[in-house]
Amino acid sequence: MEIEAAASGTHGGGGGGSGGSSERAEGWADGVGSGSVKGSYLVWEDLSVVLPNFSDGPTKRLLNGLKGFAEPGRIMAIMGPSGSGKSTLLDALAGRLSRNVVMTGNILFNGNKKRLDYGAIAYVTQEDVLLGTMSVRETIAYSANLRLPTTMSKEELNSIVEETIIEMGLYDCADRLIGNWHLRGISGGEKKRLSIALEILTRPCLLFLDEPTSGLDSASAFFVVQTLRNVARDGRTVISSIHQPSSEVFALFDDLFLLSSGETVYFGEAKNAVEFFAEAGVPCPSRRNPSDHFLRCINKDFDKVTATLKGSLKLRDVPKSDPLMNLATAEIRATLVEKYRYSKYATRARKRIQELSTIGEDHAIEMKSGSQASWWKQLLTLVRRSSLNMSRDVGYYWLRIIIYIVVSICVGTIYFDVGNSYTAIYARASCTAFITGFMTFMSIGGFPSFVEEMKVFYKERLNGYYGVSVFILSNFISSFPFLVAITLVTGTITYYTVKFRPEFSHYVFFCLNIFTSISVIESLMMVVASLVPNFLMGIIVGAGIMGILMMTSGFFRLLPDLPKLFWRYPVSFLSFGSWGIQGGIKNDLIGLEFDPLFPGEPKLKGAYIIRKFYGIPLDHSKWWDLSAIVAILIIYRILFFVILKFKERASPLFQTLYAKRALQQLHKRPSFRKMPSFPSRRHNPLYSLSSQEGLGSPLP
């Protein structure tokens, strides 16, 4: 079996954004309108996904040699019991498998092996990742601005936004906020429809959806699938996993991929599935919803339910009339898998797969990236959205500004009018150290909100909305006014209550010192957020790093006294706190004179104190110290960029290597032998389906 790709941690598909439907604004259709022969043909052959187990246990096969294809103009349902591998199949096709699994087989897009990531396809995941502070209309409008062509006029763009709102039935809640931890917003079903709206907005050539109807009532589910069918009829390829659709919803699908424990039970036209089940000996009763029947026949969990009921003697009458109905679901499932393999449906599928595998590029549409907006428009849109989010999210900056004001007042009252006495030497230095080195530490408080924004970034990046550089730059620009506000309130309150120095230029330096220090903490937390998966771990790791940086800032242990190896160089050298404190003390003390310890002795000069008391060299000016903080700030931002880029580019390569190594090891192990498609009776407790047939519901 050929290795196609390693489990691809974070890369994946994205909003095709390749054009518009015929009814939509003219000028951005890409030639895949209804009736066009061009489109996205997706083929997968011998697709297996395994969860390697390097200890003695067996290796779990999540998908087992699947074959299938998807064509433009059609909508496919992936159905199967919970845990059957629906999401895994979608993730494998979209190149979004998690890192711990290994994929083998071929995935061909228009006859070619191609990584379907970062804008090649659109993927609506099971989890809705949205900015809670935005309204439904704002969310769709920003998404449209980020991705629709820059050449499109404002009116055209607005009309697409309004059409999409109506198309997804979101008109009633269009101006309501989505909601977050402190704000009750739109319902779960509305969120789901909004997530779908964001992806169909650009009419992507290939659209994946993971359970788009979960949490929706039957009318909404019908509405959503009908809309998806319309998208497909527009010449797009739509693949969606779905849980127990109603018969009306099921009838909307063109193709069906029925999965059970990672194996194909049926793949073909949805309307032929009933015929296949009848041929296989498990016909669908006339008054039963076909999808319910299919799932009931293949869901091995029914065996456990029946066993429990039998055990508790709640199940007594087992009709014996139909011999097939006396088989266990596990056995029926295995029969279906076997029958499908040699059925006309499988033969037909194999033939079509062969045809589609050799399809020329001339049949294919040009694969465009997820966004057709210019870099500048993306930046402008992101800055606007991010600024709006920051101004509406109380936890992002507002709460911090309040805390900074409160703490500044505390500092101001504790060190009030510090003066030039002998004791003021220590008071001034410790106050400066507290403000630049420790108060800035409170910037960690905005981390949870930043992590939320990062989640949206990851989703949008995977769907190809915009690049890493645009995100980083937009975040810096939109956070700038808030950081300036924090700096000004902190700097002004503390500077003038403590009465550091009357000269305005010293006040400006004091504020610049605070601003750069806070910006460094923000950037450091961004680096942490890109490396650590959740915000609790992020806060712990971030606080730990900051603790180390503070310890080496030259306040708790003077810089010359720090152990040279490691702590002085490089740690204190890389610590923004050491530069911040050096610059702050120089800014305050140089040029001042202080009372001596004993009256009558000469006054103590600021420069002397800096050198002798604090061990700070005066070979460079305070502006060099400030420049060093700016350099650290730039380094952190570049590091953040490099990490995000590295995750995108290099990690798939590492994962391919991991997959190759894992497969080499696994092939040596007996547990990796191909699983028999027909399960052994010895290992599967069998309980007949007839016992379930006697019940209205298999559950008590």
Ligand SMILES: Nc1ncnc2c1ncn2[C@@H]1O[C@H](COP(=O)(O)OP(=O)(O)OP(=O)(O)O)[C@@H](O)[C@H]1O
């Ligand atoms: N990265 C992974 N690591 C370990 N196990 C995994 C991983 N991905 C999937 N699985 C396992 O593979 C099986 C299939 O998972 P999958 O999420 O594809 O099921 P599903 O059909 O989408 O289920 P549901 O309908 O509940 O969403 C499950 O048993 C799951 O625990």
Ligand SMILES: [Mg+2]
């Ligand atoms: Mg799933």
